[in-house]
Amino acid sequence: MKLLLLLSALWVSPIFSQSDWWQTGQFYQIYPRSFKDSNGDGIGDLNGIREKLPHLKDIGMTAAWLSPIYKSPMKDFGYDISDFKAIQPEYGTMADFEALLKRAKELGIKLIMDLVPNHTSDLHEWFQKSVNRVKGYEDFYIWHDGYPDPKNSSNRLPPNNWVSNF
Ligand SMILES: [Ca+2]
Structure with missing residues (x-):
């Protein structure tokens, strides 16, 4: 009986009656390498993603989740990070990332970074x-x-x- 009362109390508590944006939002995962190439080198990049953000807004996305864009020798296509504080050059520059972030904020789209904290590249x-x-x-x-x-x-x-x- 006590367990039933506790569950009932939890069910009506604010914890379960209010949802945060990440609990109800629509997410679009972007693999930068193949998403959109903006400079004709055949590799998707940050400026390509920025160009397509209005489309994500139009189709109702709340957030864009970026697969890793950090500096990497690309033995594991970006999940082998050699510098967590630098942008992989073929994806663009830090200025390109800041422009992407600015545009996402203008459109009201959250930008989720794929953090890989449990391992690094052997070049890190x-x-x-x-x-x-x-x-x-x-x-x-x-x-x-x-x-x-x-x-x-x-x-x-x-x-x-x-x-x-x-
Ligand atoms: Ca490119």
Whole structure:
């Protein structure tokens, strides 16, 4: 009985009776590389996205969610970030991003950035310092020496049997 009363109290509480914009809005995910090329190099870019924002507004979008646009060697098409504070050059410049943000605000479209905090590119400064055991960065990543390969004494095996498929 107490549980039922508690659930009833929660159901009518303001937590469940008011919705925030992100709970009811319409989101459009943009993969910048293939969305819209504005300069003819065959790669989608920030200025291309800015050009098409009015279309997103027209079709009723509340927010545009950008897949990663940060500097990257593109081994994983942008999810391998080498600098979280820089724009991948083929997508444009920081000024292009600021223009995109300004236009989105003018149109009332929220701009959602895809943040990838749980891993970096092997070219990221922190990774390079960690792999080279620079003091203070040793534990920025999880390191393991792996196991001796019983079939090849000069080889080491990965520390687990996890596989990756993409
Ligand atoms: Ca382009």
